[in-house]
Amino acid sequence: MAHVKEDKNTYLAHFDRFEQGGAASDWFLPARKTAMARFTELGFPTTKDEDWRYTNVAPIAKIAFERADRSAIDGVTAAQIARLAMADAVGGLLVFINGHFARDLSIIDSLSAGLHAGSLAAAVESGDAVVKEHLGKHTDSVTQAFAALNTAIVEDGAVIRVESGKKIERPIHVLYLSTSTASPFVSHPRNLIVVGECSEVTVIENYVGLDGAKYFANAVTEIVVGDGAIVDHYNVQREADEAFHIGTRHVRLGRDSCATSHTLSMGGKLVRNNVGALLAGEGAECTLNGLYTIDGEQHVDNHLRVDHAVPHCDSREFYKGILEGRSHGVFCGRIMVREDAQKTDAKQTNMSLLLSEEAQVDSKPQLEIFADDVKCTHGATIGQVDEDALFYLQSRGISAEAARSLLIYAFAKESVSKIKVDALREQLDALLLARLPQGASFRESA
Amino acid sequence: MSESGSTIDQWAESEYKYGFVTDIEADAVPAGLNEDVIRVISAKKGEPEFMLEWRLKAYRHWLTMTEPTWANVKYPAIDYQQIVYYSAPKQNKDAPKSLDEVDPELLRTYEKLGIPLEERAKLAGVAVDAVFDSVSVATTFREKLAELDIIFCPFSEAVKEHPELVRKYLGSVVPTGDNFFSALNSAVFTDGSFVYIPKGVKCPMELSTYFRINAASTGQFERTLIIADEGADVSYLEGCTAPMRDENQLHAAVVELVALDDASIKYSTVQNWYPGDKEGKGGIYNFVTKRGKCQGRNSHISWTQVETGSSITWKYPGCILLGDNSVGEFYSVAMANNYQQADTGTKMIHIGKNTRSTIISKGISAGHGQNTYRGGVRINSGATDARNFTQCDSMLIGDQCGAHTFPYIEVKNKTAQMEHEATTSKIGEDQLFYMMQRGISMEDAVSMIVNGFCKEVFRELPMEFAVEAQKLLEVSLEGSVG
Numbered sequence: 035m036a037h038v039k040e041d042k043n044t045y046l047a048h049f050d051r052f053e054q055g056g057a058a059s060d061w062f063l064p065a066r067k068t069a070m071a072r073f074t075e076l077g078f079p080t081t082k083d084e085d086w087r088y089t090n091v092a093p094i095a096k097i098a099f100e101r102a103d104r105s106a107i108d109g110v111t112a113a114q115i116a117r118l119a120m121a122d123a124v125g126g127l128l129v130f131i132n133g134h135f136a137r138d139l140s141i142i143d144s145l146s147a148g149l150h151a152g153s154l155a156a157a158v159e160s161g162d163a164v165v166k167e168h169l170g171k172h173t174d175s176v177t178q179a180f181a182a183l184n185t186a187i188v189e190d191g192a193v194i195r196v197e198s199g200k201k202i203e204r205p206i207h208v209l210y211l212s213t214s215t216a217s218p219f220v221s222h223p224r225n226l227i228v229v230g231e232c233s234e235v236t237v238i239e240n241y242v243g244l245d246g247a248k249y250f251a252n253a254v255t256e257i258v259v260g261d262g263a264i265v266d267h268y269n270v271q272r273e274a275d276e277a278f279h280i281g282t283r284h285v286r287l288g289r290d291s292c293a294t295s296h297t298l299s300m301g302g303k304l305v306r307n308n309v310g311a312l313l314a315g316e317g318a319e320c321t322l323n324g325l326y327t328i329d330g331e332q333h334v335d336n337h338l339r340v341d342h343a344v345p346h347c348d349s350r351e352f353y354k355g356i357l358e359g360r361s362h363g364v365f366c367g368r369i370m371v372r373e374d375a376q377k378t379d380a381k382q383t384n385m386s387l388l389l390s391e392e393a394q395v396d397s398k399p400q401l402e403i404f405a406d407d408v409k410c411t412h413g414a415t416i417g418q419v420d421e422d423a424l425f426y427l428q429s430r431g432i433s434a435e436a437a438r439s440l441l442i443y444a445f446a447k448e449s450v451s452k453i454k455v456d457a458l459r460e461q462l463d464a465l466l467l468a469r470l471p472q473g474a475s476f477r478e479s480a
Numbered sequence: 481m482s483e484s485g486s487t488i489d490q491w492a493e494s495e496y497k498y499g500f501v502t503d504i505e506a507d508a509v510p511a512g513l514n515e516d517v518i519r520v521i522s523a524k525k526g527e528p529e530f531m532l533e534w535r536l537k538a539y540r541h542w543l544t545m546t547e548p549t550w551a552n553v554k555y556p557a558i559d560y561q562q563i564v565y566y567s568a569p570k571q572n573k574d575a576p577k578s579l580d581e582v583d584p585e586l587l588r589t590y591e592k593l594g595i596p597l598e599e600r601a602k603l604a605g606v607a608v609d610a611v612f613d614s615v616s617v618a619t620t621f622r623e624k625l626a627e628l629d630i631i632f633c634p635f636s637e638a639v640k641e642h643p644e645l646v647r648k649y650l651g652s653v654v655p656t657g658d659n660f661f662s663a664l665n666s667a668v669f670t671d672g673s674f675v676y677i678p679k680g681v682k683c684p685m686e687l688s689t690y691f692r693i694n695a696a697s698t699g700q701f702e703r704t705l706i707i708a709d710e711g712a713d714v715s716y717l718e719g720c721t722a723p724m725r726d727e728n729q730l731h732a733a734v735v736e737l738v739a740l741d742d743a744s745i746k747y748s749t750v751q752n753w754y755p756g757d758k759e760g761k762g763g764i765y766n767f768v769t770k771r772g773k774c775q776g777r778n779s780h781i782s783w784t785q786v787e788t789g790s791s792i793t794w795k796y797p798g799c800i801l802l803g804d805n806s807v808g809e810f811y812s813v814a815m816a817n818n819y820q821q822a823d824t825g826t827k828m829i830h831i832g833k834n835t836r837s838t839i840i841s842k843g844i845s846a847g848h849g850q851n852t853y854r855g856g857v858r859i860n861s862g863a864t865d866a867r868n869f870t871q872c873d874s875m876l877i878g879d880q881c882g883a884h885t886f887p888y889i890e891v892k893n894k895t896a897q898m899e900h901e902a903t904t905s906k907i908g909e910d911q912l913f914y915m916m917q918r919g920i921s922m923e924d925a926v927s928m929i930v931n932g933f934c935k936e937v938f939r940e941l942p943m944e945f946a947v948e949a950q951k952l953l954e955v956s957l958e959g960s961v962g
Contacts, residue, residue: 388894
């Protein structure tokens with residue numbers, strides 16, 4: 035246990051720099067202090083905690099990560115960013131290098147009317163009213179150690195705000211790039227997305243790690259969806275092989291709003307996604323879509339919680355996993371239907387495809403229902419490539435390997451096809467095919 | 481739904497039909513638990529030395545354990561020193577050889593419950609080993625079973641007459657230290673049933689035990705051990721009712737099943753203990769550990785349960801599928817009305833190759849009832865071609881109740897096929913409307929729909945049990961539907 039205690043000290047030291055106060059951002063200091071106190075109290079979760087039963091974060095706790103500094107920004111070229119930016123498809127780009135905002139690499143000068151995007155640090159500094167109203171209000175920093183840690187020592191992130199009644203045509207791309215550094219570092223990206231009444235916006239949060247980078251990204255995103263608004267949010271995670279990623283996202287849906295949260299996990303060594311949705315206004319519709327493809331020693335844990343607090347809301351959870359090597363996938367979905375939330379329609383699906391002898395899946399699809407006039411279902415399947423389908427394809431002259439690839443691709447495609455941003459969907463499609471043997475051969479028809 | 485409010489009220493008022501206390505003098509030890517009490521229990525049962533040691537070992541282990549709190553149930557803390565751990569009806573020292581020797585008061589109790597022992601024994605061909613509180617009082621058809629070398633006797637008798645079997649299998653499925661309540665049971669259990677089906681024998685009749693809790697504040701600690709030797713086949717029924725009482729009573733039974741090569745065990749339960757009154761006062765705490773081990777190849781264990789009683793039900797009959805090609809099944813109907821709470825489900829552990837398991841769970845919540853399905857399916861890395869199918873459906877009746885589903889699925893083998901499905905719904909108003917416009921009363925319509933909902937499970941019950949279960953459900957549901 036000694037090392038764990040020591041490591042809390044690492045973060046306490048990181049916290050020190052905020053404690054002196056005297057800055058324009060002092061209004062946020064009480065929240066930081068409360069969160070730090072909570073983190074100190076909670077410590078890192080262990081597998082004895084029901085919510086962390088299948089995910090051991092000791093490897094994160096063991097390493098004394100350093101605070102990332104801004105110097106890494108200079109090492110990143112515009113060409114590197116261009117390759118990842120999907121610049122043609124997006125209406126705005128915010129680039130963060132090792133958690134720090136890189137103004138020069140970002141494209142935020144010609145945003146559509148009604149859209150505001152920028153750095154959180156600056157917004158906190160200037161005491162932005164919207165940030166003051168929402169920052170830290172939608173994420174649970176009381177029981178969630180990692181969210182508390184983020185709140186306590188967050189440095190920067192993206193703030194995206196859409197005024198009421200605006201339809202933003204092109205998606206906003208928030209790119210978090212982590213580079214290889216001398217010693218392992220930690221960053222606490224924090225995003226706040228506030229969408230006004232009857233507006234519409236698409237946000238892509240993209241986490242990419244460069245080869246050889248070793249770091250821990252502890253990200254938190256809060257999304258506030260105004261009444262009647264439509265939000266499409268993508269979390270694309272392609273962290274480096276040696277990276278740890280804990281991502282917490284919380285969506286609050288207002289009346290008659292519609293939010294979709296996609297979680298696409300490909301990279302990282304140890305990844306945990308906490309996705310929470312609070313259906314706070316009647317008639318809200320929430321979709322949580324997820325796909326992960328992992329191999330080797332990778333570990334991905336998707337923890338979902340959909341809270342139906344009011345009547346007449348719909349929710350859909352659709353998570354798929356493809357596991358190879360000695361990878362370990364975890365799914366825990368919880369649908370909570372509160373006492374008054376009548377006429378709720380909730381559906382949860384979790385499907386996993388096990389492709390190797392040593393891969394492992396743990397699934398906990400849960401329902402908690404306190405209202406009677408509801409329709410709730412959940413389903414979980416775990417299996418391998420269907421022998422009959424394989425035989426059928428082979429009988430049509432497709433080689434065994436290609437047939438297998440085709441079936442795996444088809445399995446993933448169901449999730450990928452839910453991605454509405456063409457550039458992103460094509461990019462992921464290509465990534466998927468690149469992973470499959472003979473995948474390129476049926477690229478055309480796809 | 482307001483027009484049906486009056487029906488709700490009427491139904492809610494139906495009382496527990498089986499609530500009465502039989503006035504039989506009980507021979508009890510003082511309340512409390514310590515090593516001396518265990519020695520007294522062991523001495524009273526005339527047990528061999530190894531049993532006493534086994535009990536003491538369990539007790540010492542229990543002292544080191546803490547009561548689990550993870551279940552989705554709420555109840556006031558239990559004071560284990562307030563419980564009377566041994567109580568036996570006072571009568572002749574020698575156990576009765578036939579029904580004539582049984583205390584007439586006792587027989588009247590069974591009659592009130594609608595279980596005419598002799599009639600049932602004759603007509604239904606059921607051998608009944610009736611447990612009244614903690615000591616078995618009557619065993620029928622013993623001779624007929626004895627002809628086939630089937631052993632079906634009270635546990636305390638088995639300890640004396642078949643110590644080698646007891647020693648070999650007791651605690652082999654549920655070790656003494658398995659959990660808090662099984663450790664407690666191991667230390668203080670007073671009686672239960674013991675069944676041994678020898679090699680290649682198919683038991684010619686359903687074996688049945690009626691448990692009944694009596695004598696105020698007597699915890700009931702049953703111990704059941706069923707062994708089906710190679711190629712044997714047995715079906716065992718367990719049914720329960722209990723008298724009305726204010727104080728909560730703890731029931732922590734342990735049931736162990738062992739199936740060797742090609743053996744098959746079917747274990748059916750209808751549980752209708754006192755659920756507490758409409759305000760949730762009183763009622764039985766039913767904290768039971770039930771587990772079967774498919775030890776041999778091609779063995780088969782099937783659990784069927786209908787849980788309508790108890791204020792709190794907390795049990796997970798499970799199967800350890802150790803032998804290749806073994807099959808585990810779990811069929812359950814759990815009903816929580818008024819302030820009842822049920823946290824029940826199963827655990828299927830696939831270890832052998834080609835093992836299969838099926839889980840069908842139907843939960844019905846009404847009134848302020850809280851019903852939780854909690855199930856674990858684990859497919860170990862060696863369990864090639866394992867197959868599981870799980871379906872758990874919940875039905876909600878009324879807007880104050882809750883239905884929860886907490887499945888745990890752990891798969892470590894790529895050849896595994898795992899399916900889990902769950903639905904939650906209420907009785908459709910259109911369904912009710914359709915039936916009522918055909919002249920079927922609201923109550924009948926509801927009971928038909930509920931019975932249809934549970935049909936998959938009832939089908940698994942032996943005939944006479946299925947009828948009883950259906951009736952029980954109707955009674956338990958009364959007053960809760962709208």
